Amino acid sequence: MPDITSAELKQRQQTGETPHIIDVRETWEAEESRIPGSQNIPLGTLPEKLDDLEELxxxxxxxxxxxxGRxxxxxxxxxxxxxxxxxNLVGGMMGYQAA
Incomplete structure (x- = not known):
């Protein structure tokens, strides 16, 4: 599946779409800034959260x-x-904030 740009994601959010967004940064990073509607699952804990994501x-x-990168x-x-x-969100949170 091709990656998604910040501009494309923001456009979809503005039209009312609520895509499943997983923030794989550490919890403290997600507390500083987050994409509306995103779910924080730090990369290191992703394997143990697989059951919770099964329906996706x-x-x-x-x-x-x-x-x-992560x-x-x-x-x-x-x-x-x-x-x-x-x-993958191209440019990550930095790209999203700049868009």
Missing amino acids: KDQEVIVHCKSG SASAKAFLTQQGFTNVR
Whole structure:
């Protein structure tokens, strides 16, 4: 699945869409700034949270971190676990805030 840009995500949010967004930054980072509607699951805890995400396996899931590195790892991990529509937010939170 192709990655998603901050502009595309913001446009979708403005039209009332509520995509499943997972913030894989550490909790303290998510407390400083967050994308509305996002769920914080730090990358290191993602494997133990898989059962909670089971219903999202065939739905679009957008992952993000600060700049895109950790979320690229999260996308690869989730895809290996059978998630079929995982997209990484290009530029992460920094890109989202700048858009």
